[in-house]
Amino acid sequence: QVQLVESGGGLVQPGGSLRLSCTMSGFTSDFHATAWFRQAPGKERERVACLESSDEFEFQIDSVNGRFTISRDDDKNMVYLQMTNLKPEDTAAYYCVADRYASCGLDFYQYAYRGQGTQVTVSA
Numbered sequence: 360q361v362q363l364v365e366s367g368g369g370l371v372q373p374g375g376s377l378r379l380s381c382t383m384s385g386f387t388s389d390f391h392a393t394a395w396f397r398q399a400p401g402k403e404r405e406r407v408a409c410l411e412s413s414d415e416f417e418f419q420i421d422s423v424n425g426r427f428t429i430s431r432d433d434d435k436n437m438v439y440l441q442m443t444n445l446k447p448e449d450t451a452a453y454y455c456v457a458d459r460y461a462s463c464g465l466d467f468y469q470y471a472y473r474g475q476g477t478q479v480t481v482s483a
Contacts, residue, residue, distance in 0.1 A: 381455030
């Protein structure tokens with residue numbers, strides 16, 4: 360059974376950094392697409408960044424360009440989201456998702472595997 364478990368969330372001051380990790384277990388083949396979504400209270404879930412096995416990546420949200428970096432380590436079955444210069448508007452629950460076949464897409468539910476989320480709170 361495939362499981363995705365996020366970690367690394369927490370409370371951080373504006374301007375601070377966090378690295379989210381996603382541990383993927385229960386499979387032996389690489390995922391084609393891995394992504395991070397986030398959902399803030401009262402807002403729709405949105406894709407923050409996505410990475411395909413070809414190392415093409417894209418950021419859906421302009422506000423995180425230059426501040427967030429998605430990466431993956433296929434040998435360790437890990438996906439990361441390095442977040443720097445965090446802002447209060449980055450406060451949200453962050454979710455790791457993956458799919459073996461689909462390419463990067465905007466729909467959270469198109470990814471066959473989804474984690475339970477980790478909370479990131481940016482506040483002074």
